[in-house]
Amino acid sequence: MxxxxxxxxxxxxxxxxxxxxxxxxxxxxxxxxxxxxxxxxxxxxxxxxxxxxxxxxxxxxxxxLPYVRNLLAEEKLLAQQVSEIRGIHTGRLTIACFASVSRVLLPHFLAAFQASYPGIQVELMEGGTDDIVRWVTENVADFGILSHRHIGGLSWLSLWRDPLVAVVPREEPFLSMKAFPVEKMTAQPFILSADGTDYDIHHMLSTTKIRPTIRFTSKDDHAIVSMVANHLGMSILPRLVVLDLAHLVHMLPLAPAFDRTLGIAYKEKAALTPAARKFIDQIVKTDVSKIQELDGLEDAAEMNMAMGE
Structure with a gap:
C-alpha cells in the first residue's frame, strides 16, 4: 500500500x-x-x-486523522519488525516528554542509544502533561516521559522519583535555611505552573491545604525561574526543572518533603515498535545515580513492564 x-x-x-x-x-x-x-x-x-x-x-x-495515524502506526510497527527480523536496525522514534526531561535526562540516554542504533532517527516533542498524553493517545508519539498524575488510560512504567523544591531568590534569609517549611508559602507572592503542564504542584497544594497568594502562572519553566530571579515571588518546582537554571535562583528542599514519580506512558506493550522497546530498555538499564548532575533523582520502586520479553 x-x-x-x-x-x-x-x-x-x-x-x-x-x-x-x-x-x-x-x-x-x-x-x-x-x-x-x-x-x-x-x-x-x-x-x-x-x-x-x-x-x-x-x-x-x-x-x-485518527484513522490515518492508526494506519501509519501499524505500518511503522510492521516495517520495524521486518527490519528486526532481518537484523537491520532502522526506523523512526518519536518521544514526547517534559522540557526538563529533554534538557537534562534525555541527552545521556540518546548518546548511548545512538551509539548502539545509529540507523534509528529520534524526534523529541516537548509539552506539558495534557500535551504528552494526547500525543501518545493519538499515535503522534511512540511513548511519553512524564509524571504519573493524570495519564488517563495509558499504561505506565515507573522509573524515578524527583523531589519538589522551593525556588526562591539567591538572598537572605533563604540562603541560611536548610529547608523551606511549606506553611511559609503564604508569606511570599507565588508563581504557579499552569494547569495541564505539571499536576504535581497542584496536588501538593491540595494535600497541604495551603493557599498561597498566586501572582503569576506560566507554562514555561524558564519563565517561572526568571520571575523568581527577578524578585517577583517564589515557586515550587520539581528539582529536575531547576537543575540547569540553579545559578539564577536558590533551591531548598521542602518540609515536609514531596516528590513526583517520573516514568514512561504508552498505549499498550504490543503496539510498541522495536525502536521504542530498545530505547525504553536503554533507559531502564541506566543507573542515573552515576550521572553526577542527577544525584537527587531516585529510582522508583515499581517496574511493571519487562521490555526484553
Whole structure:
C-alpha cells in the first residue's frame, strides 16, 4: 500500500504548514500541495482550508486523522519488525516528554542509544502533561516521559522519583535555611505552573491545604525561574526543572518533603515498535545515580513492564 500521501497528510495536520511539512519530509512545497490535492480528489472531500499563517484541518480532515495515524502506526510497527527480523536496525522514534526531561535526562540516554542504533532517527516533542498524553493517545508519539498524575488510560512504567523544591531568590534569609517549611508559602507572592503542564504542584497544594497568594502562572519553566530571579515571588518546582537554571535562583528542599514519580506512558506493550522497546530498555538499564548532575533523582520502586520479553 502506498502510504506516502497519508504520511504527508498526517505531518501537515501536525505542522499546520505545507512548507514546514515539505522541509521535514524532504519534498518541495508544490509536491506536498499536489499530493494533498490528489488525496482530496481521491477521497472526495477537502482536507485543509488555507489560513493566513498556514493551513487548518477541515471537519472531514479531523474525522479521518485518527484513522490515518492508526494506519501509519501499524505500518511503522510492521516495517520495524521486518527490519528486526532481518537484523537491520532502522526506523523512526518519536518521544514526547517534559522540557526538563529533554534538557537534562534525555541527552545521556540518546548518546548511548545512538551509539548502539545509529540507523534509528529520534524526534523529541516537548509539552506539558495534557500535551504528552494526547500525543501518545493519538499515535503522534511512540511513548511519553512524564509524571504519573493524570495519564488517563495509558499504561505506565515507573522509573524515578524527583523531589519538589522551593525556588526562591539567591538572598537572605533563604540562603541560611536548610529547608523551606511549606506553611511559609503564604508569606511570599507565588508563581504557579499552569494547569495541564505539571499536576504535581497542584496536588501538593491540595494535600497541604495551603493557599498561597498566586501572582503569576506560566507554562514555561524558564519563565517561572526568571520571575523568581527577578524578585517577583517564589515557586515550587520539581528539582529536575531547576537543575540547569540553579545559578539564577536558590533551591531548598521542602518540609515536609514531596516528590513526583517520573516514568514512561504508552498505549499498550504490543503496539510498541522495536525502536521504542530498545530505547525504553536503554533507559531502564541506566543507573542515573552515576550521572553526577542527577544525584537527587531516585529510582522508583515499581517496574511493571519487562521490555526484553
Amino acid at each position: 502506498e502510504l506516502t500521501k497519508y504520511e504527508i497528510f498526517a505531518d501537515a495536520a501536525k505542522t499546520g504548514n505545507f512548507t514546514k511539512t515539505a522541509d521535514r519530509m524532504g519534498y518541495t512545497q508544490p509536491a506536498v500541495s499536489r499530493t494533498l490535492r490528489l488525496l482530496e480528489q481521491e477521497l472526495g472531500f477537502p482536507l485543509f482550508v488555507r489560513q493566513k499563517n498556514g493551513v487548518e484541518l477541515t471537519s472531514s480532515g479531523q474525522m479521518i
